[in-house]
Amino acid sequence: VTWISVAVAQTDPLPSWNDGPAKQAIVTFVTDVTREGSPDFVPSPERIATFDNDGTLWIEQPIYVQFAYALDRVKALAPQHPEWRDTQPFKAVLEGDMAALAAAGEKGAVEIVAATHAGMAPAQFIGMVQAWLATAKHPRFDRPYQELVYQPMLEVLAYLRANGFKTFIVSGGGIEFIRAFAERSYGIPPNQVVGSSIVTKFERRGGLPTLFRLPQVNFVDDGPGKPVGINQHIGLQPIAAFGNSDGDLEMLQWTTEAGGRRLGVVVHHTDAEREYAYDRQSRVGKLDKALDAAAVDRWTVVDMKRDWKTIFPVKP
Amino acid sequence: VTWISVAVAQTDPLPSWNDGPAKQAIVTFVTDVTREGSPDFVPSPERIATFDNDGTLWIEQPIYVQFAYALDRVKALAPQHPEWRDTQPFKAVLEGDMAALAAAGEKGAVEIVAATHAGMAPAQFIGMVQAWLATAKHPRFDRPYQELVYQPMLEVLAYLRANGFKTFIVSGGGIEFIRAFAERSYGIPPNQVVGSSIVTKFERRGGLPTLFRLPQVNFVDDGPGKPVGINQHIGLQPIAAFGNSDGDLEMLQWTTEAGGRRLGVVVHHTDAEREYAYDRQSRVGKLDKALDAAAVDRWTVVDMKRDWKTIFPVKP
Ligand SMILES: [Ca+2]
Ligand SMILES: [Ca+2]
Incomplete structure (x- = not known):
C-alpha cells in the first residue's frame, strides 16, 4: 500500500469523478450486476473486468x-x-x-x-524495469511514471474489487514489463496481467533451472489478440472492459456484444492542459474506429476534461 | 459445492492421509511458511502451489x-x-x-x-466436454471420471487455500478441457488453470465477435514447457509443486532448486488393488527420471498404498 492507494469515501466510491453520464454509467452497472434478485445479477466468480494499461490506467504520451x-x-x-x-x-x-x-x-x-x-531471465528483467521506474521521469510532468497513473481509474479498480469483481490488465504492452509495477500501482497480481510476450525458454544453466527471454515474438496481445489473450489467461468472458484506443476495439466488442448487462468504457483524452488531448490522428493511442463503435455499441465515453476532477494522484 | 467437497476436520487438515513422512512433510512445510516470525515465512501473495492434473489430482489409467x-x-x-x-x-x-x-x-x-x-468456439468445446463428463464412465471403476479424483489431494488443495495459498493446475492436458471441470472438481477458477493449447482465433462471424479453435498446436505445457507456462500465466515461482511423472520434472526443479523453504511432491502410484501401480515402464504417466530426481532434490514421494487411507471420495 503506497501513497497512491485509493481512499474510497464511504458515501462516494468514485470521489475523483464529476457527476455525469460516465460516472453514473459505471455506478449503475455495478449496482445492477451485484444486487441479488436483480435480473442483471452476475455471481461474483463471473464478475470479470479487463483494463487496457497505456492510456487507460496510466499515461502513454508522448511515447509509451x-x-x-x-x-x-x-x-x-x-x-x-x-x-x-x-x-x-x-x-x-x-x-x-x-x-x-x-x-x-x-x-x-x-x-x-x-x-x-x-x-x-524474467526475474532479472523485472528487476531492471523496477530499477528504471524508480529513477526515470516523465519529460513533461517531471514525475516518476508510476505517479502518472489515473486517480479516477484507481478508484474504479478499487470500487469493482470491493464489489466482488476480479480485475485484470489486458495490454498490448509486455506482460512482464507490466508485472514489474502492476501489483504496487494497481493492486493487480502477476497472474492477473495479460499482455504481449516474447518467447521464454527453460534450460539448465550452471546446474540450475532457469528461464531465459529470447529475441522472438511469442504473442501480440493487441486488437484481435486481446480476446484471444483473455481466453487464454482468464478463460471467462469479461462483463466490463475499459480501453482508450483502437487496440481495444475487439476486447470491447467481445465483452459487450454477446448480450446480458455489460459495460464498455472508452477513456477519451480531451484534456491538453492537465494531460493530453488526442484521438483519431494520434500516432500513440489512436482512437478512431473504437470511437465510432462506441456510439453503435453504446459504450461509455469518458471525457477526461469533463469527467475527471483530478488526473493524477496527489502527492501526500 | 458438490458431494466431493472436502470436510476438513479442525484437528486434522488431511484426514485421508495416514500418518507418515509424506503427510508430515506437507504439514510441516505449510506450518513453516505460514508462521509469522518463522525464518521460512512467505507472505500470502507469494504462496503459489502448482498441481499437475492427470495422475496427480485424478485418474490417468488406462488412458488419459x-x-x-x-x-x-x-x-x-x-x-x-x-x-x-x-x-x-x-x-x-x-x-x-x-x-x-x-x-x-x-x-x-x-x-x-x-x-x-x-x-x-471455446465455450462450445467446454459445453461438449461437460456433457460428456456427465455421462461417460471409467471402464474399470464404472464411475464418472469426475468421481475419480483423489480425495487426499482434494484435502491438500483445501488445506493450502485455507493457509493463504493460491492453487494452480499446471497440466500437459488441454487448458480448456481442464477448465470444463476444474472449478467444480477442485475449486480452481479458469484463470488458475495452465495447460496445453491449440491456436484460437478471433473473428466476426454473422455479425458477432467470436473465438474459434483451430487445428494447430499453440503451446505444449509439459516437461520444460511447465516452467514456461507457469511464468506466462502465474508470473511467480511456485513454492510448492505436486506431480506424478517425468512431465513434472522441470516444474519440480524450477519450484524447489532456487533455494528457500520449498515443497516438491511426487505421487507414486503403488496401489494396484485400489487404483493402479505403475512408474518407470508405464506408457501413461511414466515416472522414471523424476523418481531418481526426487531422491537427489529431497522431494516427498507419496506412496499411495501406504500414505492414503482412501483414494476416491466416498459417495454420500
Ligand atoms: Ca491503450
Ligand atoms: Ca501427470
Whole structure:
C-alpha cells in the first residue's frame, strides 16, 4: 500500500469523478450486476473486468512508457555496442533522431525490443524495469511514471474489487514489463496481467533451472489478440472492459456484444492542459474506429476534461 | 459445492492421509511458511502451489481422460466422416484396434486432437466436454471420471487455500478441457488453470465477435514447457509443486532448486488393488527420471498404498 492507494469515501466510491453520464454509467452497472434478485445479477466468480494499461490506467504520451524504457536501455547498452553508432535504428536512438526512428518502423521497433528486452531471465528483467521506474521521469510532468497513473481509474479498480469483481490488465504492452509495477500501482497480481510476450525458454544453466527471454515474438496481445489473450489467461468472458484506443476495439466488442448487462468504457483524452488531448490522428493511442463503435455499441465515453476532477494522484 | 467437497476436520487438515513422512512433510512445510516470525515465512501473495492434473489430482489409467474423450468424439463424428473407415488413425479408433492406434504415434494423436478438439468456439468445446463428463464412465471403476479424483489431494488443495495459498493446475492436458471441470472438481477458477493449447482465433462471424479453435498446436505445457507456462500465466515461482511423472520434472526443479523453504511432491502410484501401480515402464504417466530426481532434490514421494487411507471420495 503506497501513497497512491485509493481512499474510497464511504458515501462516494468514485470521489475523483464529476457527476455525469460516465460516472453514473459505471455506478449503475455495478449496482445492477451485484444486487441479488436483480435480473442483471452476475455471481461474483463471473464478475470479470479487463483494463487496457497505456492510456487507460496510466499515461502513454508522448511515447509509451515501455518504449521510453527501451530507448534508455539502448543508451545504457551503447558502450558495449560500438557498432550501434552506425546502425539503424540504434543510431537514431543514440542521436535522438525521432524522425529516423519513426522511419525504421515496425522492423526497427522489433530490433530495439530484441536488443533491450531479451537475453536475461524474467526475474532479472523485472528487476531492471523496477530499477528504471524508480529513477526515470516523465519529460513533461517531471514525475516518476508510476505517479502518472489515473486517480479516477484507481478508484474504479478499487470500487469493482470491493464489489466482488476480479480485475485484470489486458495490454498490448509486455506482460512482464507490466508485472514489474502492476501489483504496487494497481493492486493487480502477476497472474492477473495479460499482455504481449516474447518467447521464454527453460534450460539448465550452471546446474540450475532457469528461464531465459529470447529475441522472438511469442504473442501480440493487441486488437484481435486481446480476446484471444483473455481466453487464454482468464478463460471467462469479461462483463466490463475499459480501453482508450483502437487496440481495444475487439476486447470491447467481445465483452459487450454477446448480450446480458455489460459495460464498455472508452477513456477519451480531451484534456491538453492537465494531460493530453488526442484521438483519431494520434500516432500513440489512436482512437478512431473504437470511437465510432462506441456510439453503435453504446459504450461509455469518458471525457477526461469533463469527467475527471483530478488526473493524477496527489502527492501526500 | 458438490458431494466431493472436502470436510476438513479442525484437528486434522488431511484426514485421508495416514500418518507418515509424506503427510508430515506437507504439514510441516505449510506450518513453516505460514508462521509469522518463522525464518521460512512467505507472505500470502507469494504462496503459489502448482498441481499437475492427470495422475496427480485424478485418474490417468488406462488412458488419459482427455484421450478417452477424443476417442468417444471420433466415434460420435464417424457418421459424418465415412472416409474414416479406411483412414488411420480413425480406422483404429473405430475398430478399437489399440495396437494400430499406438502405431499411429504422435502424428496420429495430433490428427485425432485436430478432428475432435478444433472447429468450434471455446465455450462450445467446454459445453461438449461437460456433457460428456456427465455421462461417460471409467471402464474399470464404472464411475464418472469426475468421481475419480483423489480425495487426499482434494484435502491438500483445501488445506493450502485455507493457509493463504493460491492453487494452480499446471497440466500437459488441454487448458480448456481442464477448465470444463476444474472449478467444480477442485475449486480452481479458469484463470488458475495452465495447460496445453491449440491456436484460437478471433473473428466476426454473422455479425458477432467470436473465438474459434483451430487445428494447430499453440503451446505444449509439459516437461520444460511447465516452467514456461507457469511464468506466462502465474508470473511467480511456485513454492510448492505436486506431480506424478517425468512431465513434472522441470516444474519440480524450477519450484524447489532456487533455494528457500520449498515443497516438491511426487505421487507414486503403488496401489494396484485400489487404483493402479505403475512408474518407470508405464506408457501413461511414466515416472522414471523424476523418481531418481526426487531422491537427489529431497522431494516427498507419496506412496499411495501406504500414505492414503482412501483414494476416491466416498459417495454420500
Ligand atoms: Ca491503450
Ligand atoms: Ca501427470
